[in-house]
Amino acid sequence: MLPEFEYHRPASLEEAVRLLSELGPDAKVIAGGTDLVVKMRAGLVSPRHVVDLSRLTEIRFIRDGGDRLKIGAGTTLWEIENSEDVARGVPVLREAVEEMASWHVKTTATIGGNLCNASPAADTAPPLMVHDATLVVVGPEGRREVPIGEFFTGPGQTVLGVGEILVEVVVPKMRQGQGAAFEKLTVREGALSIASAAALVEISGGRFVDARVALGAVAPTPIRALKVERALKGRPATREVLRSASREAKADIKPITDVRGSREYREEMSVVLVRRALERAVERAGGVWA
Amino acid sequence: MRAGGGGIVVRFTLNGREVEVTTRPNATLLDLLRNELKILSVRRGCETGECGMCTVLVDGLPVRSCLMLAPQVDGRSVTTVEGVGDPERLHPVQEAFVEAGAVQCGFCTPAMVLTAKALLDRDPNPDERTVREAILGVLCRCTGYAKIVRAVRLAAERVAGGVRE
Numbered sequence: 001m002l003p004e005f006e007y008h009r010p011a012s013l014e015e016a017v018r019l020l021s022e023l024g025p026d027a028k029v030i031a032g033g034t035d036l037v038v039k040m041r042a043g044l045v046s047p048r049h050v051v052d053l054s055r056l057t058e059i060r061f062i063r064d065g066g067d068r069l070k071i072g073a074g075t076t077l078w079e080i081e082n083s084e085d086v087a088r089g090v091p092v093l094r095e096a097v098e099e100m101a102s103w104h105v106k107t108t109a110t111i112g113g114n115l116c117n118a119s120p121a122a123d124t125a126p127p128l129m130v131h132d133a134t135l136v137v138v139g140p141e142g143r144r145e146v147p148i149g150e151f152f153t154g155p156g157q158t159v160l161g162v163g164e165i166l167v168e169v170v171v172p173k174m175r176q177g178q179g180a181a182f183e184k185l186t187v188r189e190g191a192l193s194i195a196s197a198a199a200l201v202e203i204s205g206g207r208f209v210d211a212r213v214a215l216g217a218v219a220p221t222p223i224r225a226l227k228v229e230r231a232l233k234g235r236p237a238t239r240e241v242l243r244s245a246s247r248e249a250k251a252d253i254k255p256i257t258d259v260r261g262s263r264e265y266r267e268e269m270s271v272v273l274v275r276r277a278l279e280r281a282v283e284r285a286g287g288v289w290a
Numbered sequence: 291m292r293a294g295g296g297g298i299v300v301r302f303t304l305n306g307r308e309v310e311v312t313t314r315p316n317a318t319l320l321d322l323l324r325n326e327l328k329i330l331s332v333r334r335g336c337e338t339g340e341c342g343m344c345t346v347l348v349d350g351l352p353v354r355s356c357l358m359l360a361p362q363v364d365g366r367s368v369t370t371v372e373g374v375g376d377p378e379r380l381h382p383v384q385e386a387f388v389e390a391g392a393v394q395c396g397f398c399t400p401a402m403v404l405t406a407k408a409l410l411d412r413d414p415n416p417d418e419r420t421v422r423e424a425i426l427g428v429l430c431r432c433t434g435y436a437k438i439v440r441a442v443r444l445a446a447e448r449v450a451g452g453v454r455e
Contacts, residue, residue: 007315007361008292030359037318037357038338050315054362078351102427104342104405107351108358190426 002040009052013138013167016053021140021163023049029165030054031074032108034101035117059112059167062086071169073112077124078103080111089173092180092198093127099182100124102190112166115151118158118221119192125152125222126198127182129214133171139164152221178202178210179285183273187260193217194261195269197225197249199277201232203285208232208241213274218253218266225252228274237282246275293361302363305373319355319363320344323370331371331400335429342428345401346370352408352427371400374407383407383445392441394432401428406442414450418443 008023010016020027028047030036031054039045053059059074062083069089071080080086081097100123101109114124115135125148133148140163148169151158160166174180184196196216202209211232213225231245255266297312304327313322320337323329323346335343337356344355347369375381380388383406393399402425409416409424416424421442422435430438 001314001321002316002318004314004316006292007298007359009361009364011291030362033357033359033362034339034354037359041337050359052359052362102342103424104345104352104354104427105339105357107348108353189423 002037003043003046005047005050007050007052009055011055013056013058013165016051016056016165017138017140017163019051020165023051024162027051029116031110031113032076032105034105034109035113035119053165054108059165064089065170067173067175069171069173071111071171073115073166073168074110075112077101077106077109077111077114081106090127090131090171091174092130092182092200093124093171096123096127096182096184096196096198099184099186100190111169115148115169116158116160116166118152118154118156120155120219120221121193121196121217122222123182123184123193123196123216126196126214126216127180128169128171129222129224130180130198130200130212131171131174132212133169135166136168136170137164138167145170149224154220174200175202177204177285179281179283181277181280181284183277183280184216185269185273192260195255195266195273197270197273197277199274199281201237201278201281201285203237203282206237208235208237211245211278213249213278215249215253215270215274217260218255218270220254223252225249225274227252232278239279242278242282243275246271246278249274298361300361300364302365303367305369313360315359315361317360319346319348319353319358319360319368322360322363323355323368329370329372333397333400335397340429342401342405343398345404345428347404347408350408350411352405354427369404371403374403381407382448383410383442386441386445386448387438390437390441390444392434392437394430394434398428398430402430402438406445409442410446410449415446416442 027049059072061072063070135146180200182198185194200212213228216222227248235241249270255263257263293315301310323332333343335341339354339357346355375384
């Protein structure tokens with residue numbers, strides 16, 4: 001048995017916000033339960049109240065918004081993996097989700113849960129970061145938008161205040177001339193990332209017009225690799241430029257040693273993952289090496 | 291709705307039958323099925339979402355019952371291996387497991403059968419890679435995966451090929 005708590009199942013988002021505001025920090029939100037229940041069982045968290053959002057259909061959707069895709073926070077990873085809209089508009093997110101966990105976990109785990117759990121190894125984060133996604137948060141003060149780069153504040157920590165709920169992820173879709181890819185290193189299929197990297201590039205006239213790179217599991221939060229990006233932007237799209245830019249990843253990250261890997265291993269592998277993600281992103285952007 | 295330490299009424303469909311049971315809010319679906327409803331085919335394994343022994347189908351999709359709170363199945367449809375076939379009339383998946391000898395100690399078998407059924411319900415003709423991906427979340431302690439994969443593909447042939455009456 002899990003530690004005791006009071007269970008709440010609000011019938012609407014509005015009720016959920018009110019409830020969470022009233023209950024305060026003693027309350028935890030549950031969606032798929034694949035992080036929270038594991039933590040409760042391990043004694044890492046023992047909330048007095050658990051608020052179940054798994055029935056809120058108003059935050060479970062994938063909607064086409066023209067040049068953007070809107071994904072409800074309560075959408076399961078399985079729904080994302082099987083969405084044609086995601087496959088077309090944000091293929092790098094689908095690529096990351098495909099490699100996450102098992103079917104049995106993805107049928108209940110949600111994208112909102114993956115982000116709010118705020119693991120440095122959250123695999124949905126790097127793809128959303130290279131897409132410059134915006135997170136929509138609803139709380140007692142109303143609705144606000146948070147760029148994904150500002151959402152995570154530390155391991156397990158986000159900018160969400162008491163009563164606030166992540167409701168939607170707004171993702172600008174891939175454009176013509178862009179290419180993106182995701183790479184991750186694990187001990188076996190479906191396991192947690194030892195390190196991961198997503199890259200999105202735009203190439204025009206043989207040059208990197210835009211380059212965005214994000215990494216997971218190598219810092220207290222998922223992070224953008226700004227030094228790598230600076231070493232690419234405006235430069236010719238050659239393998240040499242790409243290789244030397246990838247080496248900048250070491251200066252962008254702050255990995256730790258834990259059960260999954262050592263700091264040194266993560267440093268070396270980050271360079272490799274960034275390079276591989278960039279190479280595949282360039283190929284998908286048009287495949288022309290200057 | 292809210293419920294404290296006392297009890298909470300959960301109504302759901304279990305293997306096609308309506309069930310109403312009073313449980314505790316901090317019971318998982320696994321606790322509810324094993325402790326209250328005495329369905330022991332749903333195994334208590336790692337209880338951390340790693341091994342997949344506690345697999346059941348909720349609305350036709352495989353889930354970890356050790357990670358789902360019992361009140362979360364209110365109004366939904368749960369299938370355990372008891373709802374898949376019975377000793378007189380085995381499901382094609384079960385028959386294929388018997389024929390292929392895809393059972394060693396038997397601990398993972400209910401979870402494997404349920405996962406295979408859910409897979410074939412959505413993809414009647416999966417290739418080997420698809421089968422292996424589907425059962426990724428169910429650990430066979432005997433490591434008897436080769437025969438399990440063979441059994442799932444045999445079942446697919448039977449179902450798709452219309453060999454069964």
